[in-house]
Amino acid sequence: MIKRYALYFAPAEAGLWQAGSDWLGWDAASGRPTGQPAIAGLAVATAAPRKYGFHATLKAPFRLAEGVTPRDLHAALAALAGQLAPVPLPGLAVTRLGRFLALCPQPQPEALTRLAAEVVTAFEPFRAPLSVAEIARRQPDRLSPRQAELLHAFGYPYVFEEFRFHLSLTGDLAPEELARLAPLAQAFFAPHLARPVQIDRLCLFGEDEGGRFHLLAAQALAG
Numbered sequence: 109m110i111k112r113y114a115l116y117f118a119p120a121e122a123g124l125w126q127a128g129s130d131w132l133g134w135d136a137a138s139g140r141p142t143g144q145p146a147i148a149g150l151a152v153a154t155a156a157p158r159k160y161g162f163h164a165t166l167k168a169p170f171r172l173a174e175g176v177t178p179r180d181l182h183a184a185l186a187a188l189a190g191q192l193a194p195v196p197l198p199g200l201a202v203t204r205l206g207r208f209l210a211l212c213p214q215p216q217p218e219a220l221t222r223l224a225a226e227v228v229t230a231f232e233p234f235r236a237p238l239s240v241a242e243i244a245r246r247q248p249d250r251l252s253p254r255q256a257e258l259l260h261a262f263g264y265p266y267v268f269e270e271f272r273f274h275l276s277l278t279g280d281l282a283p284e285e286l287a288r289l290a291p292l293a294q295a296f297f298a299p300h301l302a303r304p305v306q307i308d309r310l311c312l313f314g315e316d317e318g319g320r321f322h323l324l325a326a327q328a329l330a331g
Contacts, residue, residue, distance in 0.1 A: 184295025
């Protein structure tokens with residue numbers, strides 16, 4: 109039973125996917141835990157992003173709107189992927205975003221921002237409205253006025269001009285822990301960071317009853 113769905117980018121390139129899954133300790137494609145590298149405190153630092161799997165959010169997790177079926181979602185996935193063109197990235201960098209670490213392009217291409225906006229807009233009719241509890245979990249009092257507006261309109265505050273493409277590597281950490289883990293993440297992902305990355309597919313993930321996300325389907329971008 110799938111509780112929520114999400115539209116993510118997950119790399120098809122086996123090396124980067126495996127590295128990211130191993131770092132987090134969860135392979136969303138196989139639906140199995142992985143052995144993490146022997147880094148002190150890593151299991152705790154990655155607890156928050158682990159359940160989502162290695163991914164970059166395009167359309168944040170949502171419950172299906174009334175009358176929408178999973179089949180509708182899969183059909184929309186195939187249709188939209190056929191219209192969107194791939195976006196090349198020259199590489200990724202271990203980046204501190206607020207209180208967590210992530211892999212990010214430097215800089216973010218405008219074409220990638222536009223692609224994410226297309227995904228957010230196209231799948232909005234499939235999303236059930238946020239509940240009061242879901243809104244509260246986003247801590248709207250800590251958001252800017254524009255982010256709060258986007259949260260209420262699209263179910264997520266970091267879309268359109270607020271969007272920042274990132275593959276999360278940790279949850280929120282203290283500054284000293286971020287400083288300790290950043291060079292370790294840099295060393296672990298070094299073989300993959302300078303390589304070009306193609307944003308070349310759109311992935312549908314689903315959340316199981318236990319709160320873990322699984323890769324359900326992937327469609328190549330062919331526009």
